[in-house]
Amino acid sequence: MGRLEGTRAIVTGAGSGIGRAVAQRFTAEGAQVLGVVRNPRDVKLLEAEGIAVIIGDVADYETAHRAVETAAVRFGGLDVYVANAGLWDFSKRVEKQSPGELKAGFDEIFGVNLLGALYGAHAALPRLRDSGGSVIVTGSNACFRAGGGGALYTASKFALRGMVMQLAKEFAPVRVNGVAPGATNTGLSGPSAFGQQDRAMNLDAVRMSAMADHMLLGRISQPEEHCGLYVTLASKTESSYVTGAMLLSDGGLTISV
Template structure:
């Protein structure tokens, strides 16, 4: 029997990278998964792997509401809401952005990285209180230090860490709220359309990935699958029943190396 046998879950940003790795691991551990994606192209593959799919933009409340409703209608409740969807900003410096671009990119980055998690927690709250479940967010080493992205990305991840701490206080004792903070990962995370980065992928540039590897104490960039066990741990009531308000680093030692 898997570690999450029968658990009813939502995972956002499920189309690729860490989100896809979480979906696969949750399914392997016996969980039911409602996978939230923004592209129709991801639906068939996720359905074939055993997940249900929900199309939508996580910066809109109705997407979270639809995902939670899907889980409740299909499986009778919800045990974990994983707010994983994210945007990076490719280290874009503020002097390289016009005021209008800054405003628009701020709305995109914070809309996905912070508001998406806040909407997920709000939409899932009733169901999670009934199951004494948990909210899990995908943070970053940028929750703790500068240099993991540009000003917008870093600010959004510091804010996300603050959200975890505050929601852990507000939703206790019924709902646990935690996060995982991955470091450099071989993933195709993209950026905001306002900065012309929607079609970009972080791992598309080998030179960028090599620089990231040089900064890691473990000497390499991680695979998305290397973080998935922490999401299993935090979802499990048996294995992390006394953990809330935590942001678990999974960054190859980057945070302690500088």
């Protein structure tokens, strides 16, 4: 018997990286999962693994609404909304951005990392109230410290942590929590405003090696290593008294600098 039998979940950014690992692990634990992906090429792969899929941009409210309605029709309700989709900024320094880039980069990064999560939480709330479910966001070590990205990424993740705390107050008894990974072996990309839409973090071996040096555990993590915390937060029995929390899964980075 899996730890999430009977759980009905939505995972955004399910086509790759941490979101894909979470969607696969939830499925293995007995959950029914609807993945939200940006790229049509990810649909077949997920469907072959028993994961339902919709395509959409999380920065549009319509995507969150459609995801929740699709889960309600296919699964008969919703227990967990995982707002995981995200964009990095490859630590692009503010002084290297024109005012126009700053504005477009802000809109894109905050549109996905913060507004996308807020839209998801908003659209899911009535169903989560019905089921006694919860919201989980993917934070970052950048929710707690500088240096995990540039100003836009760091500000978006600090804001996301603030959002989790405030929504935990507003939504209770619906629980609202986050998992905050440290450097992870994924192809995390950036905003098109910076021309970073086709860049992948883990293709930069020098950067990945420098990141590994900062970790207390001395290495970068794999996406699967964070999944246990998502399962625990998604479970109605294993974390029933946890809300407003941002659980670190960062190899000790945050306490070591």
